[in-house]
Amino acid sequence: MTSVAEIVAQQEEGLALLFERGLELALQVQADAMAAGTPDERARLALSFQRLSRSVRQTAALRTKLAAEAGRAERSEGAEVIQLHKVRVERRKDEVRAAVRRLIWTEAEGEAMAEDLKGDLEDLLEGEGLSEAFASEALETQVQRILDMLGIVPPGQGGEQAMPTEGVEACEPDRPAPQPPLRDSSPSGGALEGESFPRDNRDDGYWNST
Helix, strand or coil: CCHHHHHHHHHHHHHHHHHHHHHHHHHHHHHHCCCCCCCHHHHHHHHHHHHHHHHHHHHHHHHHHHHHHHHHHHHHHHHHHHHHHHHHHHHHHHHHHHHHHHHHHHHHHCHHHHHHHHHHHHHHHHHHHEEECCCCCCCHHHHHEEEEHHHHCCCCCCCCCCCCHHHHHHHHCCCCCCCCCCCCCCCCCCCCCCCCCCCCCHHHHHCCCC
């Protein structure tokens, strides 16, 4: 499918050729009129020259009109692109400004320091906005870069101090003291039927006396 730009280029090429050939013919007719042998012939050629000249002028005017319209279209398109870029840059500035200001009010030590940081933020945003890639760069990257330049460390990024371990012995949980085995108070001492077990010699006197 032929694009609009290709159609415009073809029209300009055709009009340029038409203008060139029409001008050549008009000049030739004018020369013939000057060389005519009779007044009637000269008058007829003069009329043809006037008509050809009018056609050449119209062709030239049409070329000028098309060129002017193409120029306005290019300027309009360029202006729209520029305006769109400005809108995107300002929108991104607002996003970065909002994210950084929240941390300024959180981390600044006093209102005076907060106001100074806000002023520095605006200066940095003006410089950042001049970059062609500002509107398309990742928001997180821009916010972090601004914070670094302002010297603000977001909460959670300062690093946690590790607990010292050198020279500290590991504490083991208290172990319960071993308990003596329970002694069965029954005459068998807890032995099963048919099971032999050593006798206590201290009980021999008791058994003998009975």
